Amino acid sequence: MDGSTGVRAVDGERRQLLNVAYRLLGSATEAEDAVQDAYARWYGLPSRRRQEIESPGAWLTTVTGRICLDLLRSARARRERYVGVWLPEPLPDRTEWEHAAGGVHAAGPADPVGPARPADPADQIVLDESVGMAFLVVLESMTPAERVAFVLHDVFRYPFAEIADVLGRSSGACKQLAASARRRAGAARAPEPTAERAEVVRHVKQAWESKDIAALVGLLDPGAVMTADGGGVVGALLHPAEGGARIAQYMVAIADRAPGLELLERSVNGAPGLVARRDGVVMTVAAFDVTDGHVTRIWAIRNPEKLRPWATTS
Known part of the structure; x- marks a missing residue:
């Protein structure tokens, strides 16, 4: 060789x-x-x-x-x-x-310790x-x-x-x-089929855009948990929000405070998710866990340092 x-x-x-x-x-x-x-x-x-x-x-x-x-x-x-x-x-x-x-996308730069x-x-x-x-x-x-x-x-x-x-x-x-x-x-359950998860996420997007609290509550499991990561750089929940009704109200409050926020259906780590961007800049990436047609977990990543891979997508 x-x-x-x-x-x-x-x-x-x-x-x-x-x-x-x-x-x-x-x-x-x-x-x-x-x-x-x-x-x-x-x-x-x-x-x-x-x-x-x-x-x-x-x-x-x-x-x-x-x-x-x-x-x-x-x-x-x-x-x-x-x-x-x-x-x-x-x-x-x-x-x-x-x-x-x-x-x-264009090709990347040369590797400092090896090939491109x-x-x-x-x-x-x-x-x-x-x-x-x-x-x-x-x-x-x-x-x-x-x-x-x-x-x-x-x-x-x-x-x-x-x-x-x-x-x-x-x-x-x-x-x-x-x-x-x-x-x-072992406690982690096998995910539901992608098509079913995508449909639920699509309905969440529609209800979120229309600020329909009742529709959101219907899509969220009563024991749903929403966790946000702002890293202290941007505003985010410091502790997980629990309960479908509370999460729905929080989501609508976010929409009220962020006029012009655009929601996109995009894969997050290979699964159906939502991306929120404003003026072309990705502000939040949300991943979902779905069980029996209801959202049980929402993970919202808002820390800009963790959204760098998304910067070239917008």
Whole structure:
């Protein structure tokens, strides 16, 4: 394998690494940083050492996993200082926006430690059930070690022997961690079919636009919960709002305070959601959980730092 072929092969692992890191961290921005750090460490190795590594992909996965593990551990302290509730960073479906706009995005800049990469790492993340907002929120309830063991094994099917290298524990201990995480994740119900969820979200949009409190109450489960993330940067609920009636009133109050707000039906992490924008700027991205035709959870991300992947969609 010549040098250029080797570089291409190693850089070909980037997409997989980004997908792993996003599911571990819940942030495309942090995932990109973690992967960049892993690549920097790879290219920082002496040439002879790199040639001795039989599987660069496995090496990069192990290093990325360890970086994410350290970030998850430090994140617990950082999130205690976070203003309001911390929610995962939402991902757009770029092709959906491009189809609506009839345009195509340009290629990105050169990678500082390797070949060229896409302009936005969020575009490289596969939008499946393992990045659904409900699933990511469940992952947040796990310990860092549980999350790493569960995501690597149950989502990506890595063997426990490789996970042991990431966590610095025995394969048996990693199995126990994954089993503990699986029990936590067991409470997460399989999502309803996309078409049914899309219909409910569409009705929510219509009722919200018309400020119809009664219609919203009818669409929301009586025990529904709405969680907002403004990060202390923009106004948002500091604590979750509970109850369909209260949430409906809050949604209408938002519409009253924001004339000119435009609601769009868009996929959020691969599931039907709503995007609110004003003067072409995305202000809020809302993800929904639907059960038996009623909205049970709403996650509204308003922190501008978490909406950067959406800036080029508007």
